[in-house]
Amino acid sequence: MLLPFRVWALELTDLLSPTVLLYDPGKEEIMYEKGSDNVINIASLTKIMTTIVAIENISNLDDKVLITDSMLAEIPSDASVAGLKVGDEVSYLDLLYASILPSGADATTALAHSLAGSTEGFVNLMNEKAQSLGLENTHFANVTGYDIDNHHSTAKEVLKILLYSLKNDLFNKIYRTKEYTLSNGLVVKTTLDYYNPSGMYDLSKIVGSKTGYTDDAGLCMSSIINIDGKELILITLGAQRDLNSPDNIDDALSVISYLNHNYKNVVLFEKGATFLELPVKYSNINTYEVKASEDITYFTDDYDNTNIKYHFDGVDNLSFKNKKGDKIGTINITYQGQEFSQDVFLDTDIKISLGKYLFTSPICIIVYSALVIILSLCLFGIFSLKRHKRKHHHKHA
Numbered sequence: 373m374l375l376p377f378r379v380w381a382l383e384l385t386d387l388l389s390p391t392v393l394l395y396d397p398g399k400e401e402i403m404y405e406k407g408s409d410n411v412i413n414i415a416s417l418t419k420i421m422t423t424i425v426a427i428e429n430i431s432n433l434d435d436k437v438l439i440t441d442s443m444l445a446e447i448p449s450d451a452s453v454a455g456l457k458v459g460d461e462v463s464y465l466d467l468l469y470a471s472i473l474p475s476g477a478d479a480t481t482a483l484a485h486s487l488a489g490s491t492e493g494f495v496n497l498m499n500e501k502a503q504s505l506g507l508e509n510t511h512f513a514n515v516t517g518y519d520i521d522n523h524h525s526t527a528k529e530v531l532k533i534l535l536y537s538l539k540n541d542l543f544n545k546i547y548r549t550k551e552y553t554l555s556n557g558l559v560v561k562t563t564l565d566y567y568n569p570s571g572m573y574d575l576s577k578i579v580g581s582k583t584g585y586t587d588d589a590g591l592c593m594s595s596i597i598n599i600d601g602k603e604l605i606l607i608t609l610g611a612q613r614d615l616n617s618p619d620n621i622d623d624a625l626s627v628i629s630y631l632n633h634n635y636k637n638v639v640l641f642e643k644g645a646t647f648l649e650l651p652v653k654y655s656n657i658n659t660y661e662v663k664a665s666e667d668i669t670y671f672t673d674d675y676d677n678t679n680i681k682y683h684f685d686g687v688d689n690l691s692f693k694n695k696k697g698d699k700i701g702t703i704n705i706t707y708q709g710q711e712f713s714q715d716v717f718l719d720t721d722i723k724i725s726l727g728k729y730l731f732t733s734p735i736c737i738i739v740y741s742a743l744v745i746i747l748s749l750c751l752f753g754i755f756s757l758k759r760h761k762r763k764h765h766h767k768h769a
Contacts, residue, residue: 383630389406389608392407393608395605396671398712417582419475426464434465438460481516491515517589591612591620593624606624640669650687652690686700692723695721699716
């Protein structure tokens, strides 16, 4: 999993976190970075890896887990918890939500014990996953993110973990959830509520998140932010703790405000826009319109429609041999030096016109030509034979 080297030059000069990374998943580009290669503790952002590794090792999400004293005994007294008690019996699905939303160390520890037999065994699975993702500066020593030696990562590698995790439908859903009721009746809520108890912040643009804090890591947050329908990933690490004005939240709102005022998600081509017409052979329709199957958008601060270029790579024509659902080509679009594409699939069956096929098909024309030649030869033979017989008759007469 490689990240692109191109970085946009955004004028974000007032951010409080020493480490910031803003990423556009659609373009696969870093829009802004500061200290993103610094190796530091990432606090409860650790639970992103804990949760995705758990998901990949759970065979049945509905299976129950009994919360035991040994699970809860190893959790530091100042760790964030979901509120599970000894004797509670909850499902694996419950534990996954309880790990991400309230950042429950009790839930992550329960996952580790039930899936790997111990925290140490589960941490090994996390480090194996880190190696498989090519993370060179990431190492885990626990499943919660509390301060301990040899537990660290970087903003860029947290991004890689998050991008990998979001490809999983269940993780993606959990990461975007704000409130969930466990099967034992316990209600868990996103930690964003912890940073916004009075509702003074407008956090509606943050559509998914995971926060964290330790003394060493400072205030940390990973989030999906939505700007004019465009989703971006923001990661901040190492902010100072101030619950009256949490720097990680302030930074997220600063980025959102800047993007809202300077960027727009421009529709380059609307769904249904026609790019070209392909000729159709042997059918009652003469052409087929190649259209955009969905809106094609571009997130930019400088829109100029004269810079849009596109070309179609695909079939030269269509016929009844092409069936609905067939991929017939790709529309390749270039704008401001960026290239992106949209595959084109035939959205209807093309019905044959027997008349056109019989009179215009090369095979039929060849057959007709052959028949004409054969018929001509036959007629010529018959004519010659009759002429020969007449001559023979006159000779005997």
